[in-house]
Amino acid sequence: MGIALAEVIGVDEKKCVNCHRCIAVCPVKLCIDGSGDHVVINHDLCIGCGSCIAACTHHARHGIDDTEAFFQAVERREKLVAIVAPAAASSFPGELLRLNGYLASLGVSRIFDVSFGAELTVKSYVEHITTKDPKLVIAQPCPAIVTYVELYRPELLGHLAPAHSPMLHTIAMIREYCPELAGHKVVAISPCYAKRREFDETGMGDYNVTFAALSRRLTEQKVSLSQFPERPFDSPEAERAVLFPTPGGLMRTVEREAPRVAGRTRKIEGPATLYRYLDQLGEMTGRGLNPLVVDCLNCELGCNGGTATNSQTKSPDELEGHVEARRQSAQNRYRRRFGAGPSKRLKRTIESRWKPELYVRRYEDRSRSVDLRRPDPQQLEEIYRRMEKHSEADLYNCSSCGYNSCEMMATAIFNGLNRPENCHHYQMSVLEAEHAAIARLGKELHDVITDADAMIDEIVTITERTNQKSFDQYASIEESSETVEQMLWSIKTVSGSADEKQEVMRMLVDAARDGQHDLAQTLHSIEEISATVHGITDLIAVINDVAERTNLLSMNAAIEAAHAGEAGKGFAVVASEIRKLAETSGQSSVQISRTLKEMLERVSASSAISRRTGELIAKFIADAGGVAESMSGIAGAMSEMSVGSAQITGALIHLREISAEVKADYAMVSQSLARMRSAMSSISTTSRRNLDQMSASEGDGRR
Secondary structure, eight states: OOOOOOOOOEEEETTOOOHHHHHHSSSSTTTOOOOOSSOOOOOTTTTOOOHHHHHHTOOOOOOOOOOHHHHHHTTOOOOOOEOOOHHHHHHTTHHHHHHHHHHHHOOOEEEEEEEHHHHHHHHHHHHHHHHHOOOOEEOOOOHHHHHHHHHOOOGGGGBSSOOOHHHHHHHHHHHHHHHGGOOOEEEEEEEEETTHHHHHHHHHEEEEEEEHHHHHHHTOOOOOOGSSSOEEOOOOOEGGGGTTTTTTHHHHHHHHHHHHHHHEEEESHHHHHHHHHHHHHHHHHHHHHHOOOEEEETTTGGGGGOSSSSSSSSSSHHHHHHHHHHHHHHHHHHHHHHOOOOOHHHHHHHHHHHOOOTOOOOOOOGGOOOOOOOHHHHHHHHHHHHHTTSSGGGGOOOOOSSSSSHHHHHHHTTTTTGGGGOOHHHHHHHHHHHHHHHHHHHHHHHEEEHHHHHHEEEEEEEHHHHHHHHHHHHHHOOOOOOOHHHHHHHHHHHHHHHHHHHHHHHHHHHHHHHHHHHHHHHHHHHHHHHHHHHHHHHHHHHHHHHHHHHHHHHHHHHHHHHHTTTHHHHHHHHHHHHHHHHHHHHHHHHHHHHHHHHHHHHHHHHHHHHHHHHHHHHHHHHHHHHHHHHHHHHHHHHHHHHHHHHHHHHHHHHHHHHHHHHHHHHHHHHHHHHHHHHHHHHHHHHHHHHHHHHHHHHHHOOO
16 A cells, blocks of 8 residues: 555544535545544545645644654754745745744754755656657646545556656755765755655655744744844755746746747646546546646645645735746846856756656555445435435535535445535425424414413413402401400400409418308307307206295295394395395396397307308308319410410411412512513414414425
């Protein structure tokens, strides 16, 4: 297989959006895998033309060169020589020789102008044409063109100029004619990322340092070329070959050496036309319609606007103006120095640096790497069906996929390099199907919205009723709260009264017990009095007996006094008084007896009453004790009811607060429902307009 192709273009996966713009501008297209979320480059199929770098607006593409490796070599103090491409005159206008001064400041030993290598290249071309009389010569200073022919147009390999590019001519010249530089590595100051491949394939050249990377480094390090002295090149001075980076520069240089060859030269550049031209060139050559020399460059602005320059957007007048000025200056110097014979002098200089076979270039057929399968008609139809292409009318060839034709896109899909989802027609078909589905869903949605609108009206009605009930509930809670507060006050009052009554009853029981005790003592006293009275009755009986005997004695004494006569008159008086006393005592005892009898009757009645009173007091005490206990239970119950009522009051307060919040929430719900009703009305109107627009769109699509 030979040497693998170096990676000269990288992809930043984070920035790549797989937009396929890179595929659209790529001349070969199938070197890019667009089947994933980001594109992937197959470097063995990429020609390194750099079209994708300029086309990527997401800055997901970047060129790869050896600039960092070169500066590391500088730090290692490697022995270095530099070759500077003639396009440097347009990328570093007015400072070309100061660029040499900068390179020398880095430790580069010698600096050579590739323009003189271009003069040697023209010599090689003219020698080949005059000695071999080829039917066709394809110029090959551009490595992207060489890789394209090696990979995709191997039938043109025999027509590629069998000579090195100007850069390789310069390197070969250094190796051959500057033996003192044998141990030095070659640094190419280049406008092209693909030059790396040319160096690898030929084993010539060590570091490809691009204009863009070098300019960026100068800017980052705030280094200006103006601060370095001008340093001339160490190579012989070129003349017209300084035009090589300009489209047609080869042709104009050949014209000086072989005017008839220049008249049979085709100038062509730019990916948009060059590779299509090469695709047809084999056929044109077979038909004898080909030019003798194809002066071709990959970049539309030539090497002046190369892939590794910052000049792709500049005007060709500006870029070529700097090169033309250099060409005019070189020709004037030759005229001044060599008079009328500058061409002879230049010719001798060129011949002194040229040998047969020294600058011969050989190429490799890399077409075996292009392992791309072509689908047969049946496979193609299957892929088309996957792409939603069911008839000829569906083959748009719109190029939106980047492949320019539906067949090429299908081929990419067949090789796993893309997917149907990236086809515009497929996307449109899917969109149409989705549009139809959306239309159906839109109709269903409109119906749902209509139902929802009606449901919202019902909800609004229910909410209004509920809201009114919440107001009624709030009023009831307020009223209940007031009633419970009154009840709580009554319970507290009753509880307090019960406590007071319990205390009074307790005092009453205590008083009753005291009265019972006093009554018992009274009853005992009455019984003692009764006993005493009975004793007195007995004494009265004795008194009565004494009175009767006294009366009897007085009567006997009166009788004796009467018998005594005068002597017994005093005694008779005494006997009379004694009889009166006896009578009086008898009457008194009768009266006392009667009184005591009444007293005993009354004492007996009092005793009976006292006993009944005692019994009643005892019963009262028992009943009062029960009442006291009941009053205690009532007081406890009232206390518990008071506590419970307090909890009820707290709950009612909380319920009232919640009810107030519910009332406020219902007000907010009512407002929200009003807004929702308005929004649903708007949504319904929008849905209706959307349905009308979809219906109109379907009508337009059918027309």
